[in-house]
Amino acid sequence: MRKVAVVAAASRQEEKMLDNEVEMMVPLITDVRTQTGLDQTDICFTCSGSSDFLAGQAFSFVMTLDAVGPVPPIAESHVEMDGAWALYETWVKFQMGVIDTALVYSYGKPSPGSLQDVLSTQLDPYYVAPLWPDAHSVAALQARLLLEQGAITPDELADCAVRTGTAENREDYFSQPLLSDPLREADCPTYADGGVALILASEEKADELCDRPAWITGIDHRIDAHHFGARDFTAVPSVRLAAQNAGVHDGPIDSTELHAAYTTHDLLLRKEMGLGIPDTPQRSYPIQADTLMASGLLRIAEAARSIWDGSANRVLAHATAGPILQQNLVCVLEGKEN
Amino acid sequence: MTDVSVPSSLDGVEPVQSVRTPIRLEYTFTPGVAAQTYLREFANKKILGVVSPVDGAVLVPPRGADSRHGALCDEFIEMPHTGHVGSFCVTNVPIPGRDLDLPYISACIFLDGADIGFLNLVAECPPEECRIGMRVEAVWKPDEEIGMTAENILYWRPTGEPDIPFGAAGVRGWHVREEGEANA
Structure with missing residues (x-):
């Protein structure tokens, strides 16, 4: 498996933002490019996550590319999912050996609608x-x-x-x-507008771009049945399996960043992944400010931040999508190389 | 269709071919700083553009960023109400929801001094006389009907001035700029 690290992150959340999506994302994308000294022509792949149902506009992600700058033309992709899944797509692209650096971002502005x-x-x-x-x-x-x-x-x-x-x-x-x-x-969650941008780099590049890269040592995502009648609401087999496949239990976890928008979800996720009640708080909580399409990727950004500042060395980041924890992504980030 | 077993009471009934599940979602659009500033002044019959911090290109109407480079644009400038046709299309078929007399002309209008164009109608001009490089001016709605909306300008009409050369018209301005020459 090719080693990939998160080397820069920028994020912003506010309950109701008066900037549009482009104005919200330009400073974040500029920030991560500045942190790493990369300009858009140095970035091999750009991948984003967002939802047209929040923007109320078809193909809304195309307009947000104004915040990236596709001149000269860029290699780009988009998922109509939380940005954590855009990160997964990007990670797969790294595994294919075709990219060394990537920009991953996602955003959601629920405030214009219900x-x-x-x-x-x-x-x-x-x-x-x-x-x-x-x-x-x-x-x-x-x-x-x-x-x-x-x-x-x-x-x-x-x-x-x-x-x-x-x-x-x-x-x-x-x-x-x-x-x-x-x-x-x-x-229950309080909803917020917001966005997050990350730079990922391969093992050949990461050390140049970051003092202490946050290495992705395990990542997996799984989905449970869509139909409510086909699910046991008291269990989340998808997160259990994703955690197992991401190697969560292969070593001690110093801190967790869970995409738990409800107290019930926090407790259920911990139970399913065999995690105790944490001694250290999360860096931010989706229940206080949940941004549909960005909360999951923000968990990965927060996990990376706790590695960069040395407060943790092995962190679990979790993202969810769909009703009541239907789809789950689990990612383990580590400071030291194994 | 695969064979299914149904209660005999449903034997021979007409199959359901469609289901209606209407969805309606309402949004209060957030225009953002750039569009707000533009629309406020547009309601005063002024057209604003923004200047790219990257290369000084003038972008109308402002969208908040220089979309080529992902750079925020916060310098606004007032634009003239004259420009030229960068390209155009003559529509001869009725489009549902569009209440316009046929045929009508849709054009990319490039304001004098602007580096990008925007879509608008051209009228007071027979379709066969419309051409790339033709000089046009804005025809505004009556003052009492003007508001913060893209509908303030009814259409653009020929000024009768000499055309700008084909090679300098429309989006070619980009390439002129890239070669280091100012776009008129």
Whole structure:
């Protein structure tokens, strides 16, 4: 397996941004190119993730290429998925041996529309989407099963909310009204506009571009069934398998960056991947600011940052897409070469 | 179709050939700094362009970045209301949702001093007389109908001035600039 590292990252999140997608991404893309001293002609491959359903515009990613600058022409690709999957596509391209450097970015601006409605459109178009279930209610279906089965307890939810910064203490948590019963506001994400850009480099290049490259030593993504009736809401076999294939258990994990937009998801992901409750906090929490299409790639950026600043040496980054943890990507980043 | 086993009550019924599941999503578009600035002044009958920080190219209408290089453009300049036709198309077939008399001319308009063109209508000109390099000027809506919208200019009409040379018209301006000459 060819070694690939994250060597630069830039990100921005705000609850409601008045810049358009291009104005939001230019400073981030410029920042990572400046950090590495690369200009666009030095970058072998550019790959992005975004959703037309957020922009309300067909082929919206093409317009965002204004922020990259395709003159002279660039090798480019796009996924209608979280940017973590754009990173996976790019990683595969590295494995093919055809690139040495890459720009990966993703962004989402849910504020112009209704994200709850947009998320409904990802559901089964014949039997489920026409009923317009909102995302919090779908998450609540899962939460009730987990609670009634005893897989998680209300106190665990409260402690998770405290740990992820959405409640001050248990008392504060239990005083909140139920939003989508059994979920309270502190269990559910606050949505934000935002974007993230990364530079990846091969083993031949990474050390030139970064003092302490964050090496991708394992990466895998898996998907569970689409139809709600075909899934066990209390288990996430896809993340279990992805973690296993990414080699999560081959060594100690110093810190985790989970794409958990609900307290229930944080607890369930930890259970499925055999992770304990962390001593060190995540660098940022999707439950406080979740940016559809960017939150997953941002987890990988945050994992890389904790390697760059020396606070960790082996970090797990996780990304999810689809309703209630349907698709999962797990990536292990390491500071030292093995 | 594969054979399926259905209750006998469904024997011989007409097959369902389509299902309607209407989806409607509403958006409040965020124009961004560049388009906001442009549209505010457009409502005052002014046309703004931006200057590329990379090579000084003038881009109209502003989109926020020099799309060739991914560089933010924050220097705005006011443009004249005259330009030329960079290329054009004569439409002879009705398009659903377009209430225009046929035939009509769609053209890439290059304002004087601009390095890129934009799409607009050309009128007061028989289609057979429209040509690349033809000089045109803006025909605005009546003042009371002007607002923050791309619809402020009804169309562009010939000025009658001499054409600019074919080789200097339209997007060729890029290549002139690349060779180090200023684009008129």
